[in-house]
Amino acid sequence: MAATREIAVGGLIELRESVEGAPAGARGGITDVLDPGHVMVELMSLPSKPILDRIVVVPLDKLRLVEPARRH
Numbered sequence: 001m002a003a004t005r006e007i008a009v010g011g012l013i014e015l016r017e018s019v020e021g022a023p024a025g026a027r028g029g030i031t032d033v034l035d036p037g038h039v040m041v042e043l044m045s046l047p048s049k050p051i052l053d054r055i056v057v058v059p060l061d062k063l064r065l066v067e068p069a070r071r072h
Contacts, residue, residue: 007033007060010069013041020056022046027066031055039063 011030018024028043034057041063043054 006065006068007039008069009033011065012067013039013058013063014066015043015058015062016064017062019058019062022054022056028054030069037061 007030009030009032012027013030014027015022015024022043025045026043027045028041030039031042032040034040037060038057039060041056041058042051043056046054
């Protein structure tokens, strides 16, 4: 599970389990942090699909943080 303090918009994640039809291992960027304990992700590693099919809501325990969001 990702450290909650590192979860922020712009972070890169990988799914640890399948979510809403997206397979485990799919990667994408966090587009919004939702309560309680969920993030909205745009999956970029999936084949070309309509954009709405690539957006999923992921519980924090089903993702792995690959790269934290860059802070400016």
